[in-house]
Amino acid sequence: MAEKTQRLDIVTPERKVLSEDIGFVVVPGVAGELGFLPEHTPLVSALKTGIVRVQQDGKEFKIAISSGFVEVKNSRVVILADAAERADQIDKSRAEAAKARAEQRLSSSSSDIDVARAEAALKRAINRLRLLH
Numbered sequence: 001m002a003e004k005t006q007r008l009d010i011v012t013p014e015r016k017v018l019s020e021d022i023g024f025v026v027v028p029g030v031a032g033e034l035g036f037l038p039e040h041t042p043l044v045s046a047l048k049t050g051i052v053r054v055q056q057d058g059k060e061f062k063i064a065i066s067s068g069f070v071e072v073k074n075s076r077v078v079i080l081a082d083a084a085e086r087a088d089q090i091d092k093s094r095a096e097a098a099k100a101r102a103e104q105r106l107s108s109s110s111s112d113i114d115v116a117r118a119e120a121a122l123k124r125a126i127n128r129l130r131l132l133h
Contacts, residue, residue: 006038006075008054010063010084017084018063024055025077027070034070042073049123051131052079062087064131066124083124090128099125 005021026035028050034043047070052063068081102122105113 003057004038004075006036006040006077008077008079010052010065010079010081012081012084017081017086018054020056022054022056026053027077027079028052028065029070036072036077038075040072040075040077044069044071047079047081049120049127051127052084062131064090064127066120066127085128085131087131090132092129092132095125095128095132099129 003023005023006025008018008020008022008025009016010018024035024037026033027045028048030046030048034045047065047068049066050064052065054061054063064083064085064087065079065081066083068079070080071078099122102118102125105118106115106122
């Protein structure tokens with residue numbers, strides 16, 4: 001018997017990152033991880049920067065996202081994220097440089113630093129690097 005599937009769409013303001021039928025997905029909810037199987041009860045939740053884990057045809061792959069929302073309805077999971085990248089789309093040296101820049105900004109004594117923006121950049125860079133390991 002064929003495995004039940006659900007449609008997973010991951011969309012950013014720039015592009016559709018993924019649109020595939022999958023078996024199971026785990027997303028980084030703001031209050032903890034949320035997992036969805038086909039026919040899950042409808043739900044909308046905010047997401048934090050983290051890793052989306054996807055199971056498809058007995059294999060798992062991961063996607064780094066930067067905050068957003070998830071909607072689950074009628075065996076369809078839609079993730080609207082500020083940014084989303086698969087591991088093969090991440091340039092490790094660029095992510096390491098972004099992390100170093102964010103850390104440098106946060107350690108600066110300058111008063112014109114946007115701390116919230118620097119902290120968000122640091123979280124994104126760390127998340128991208130976590131996906132590569």
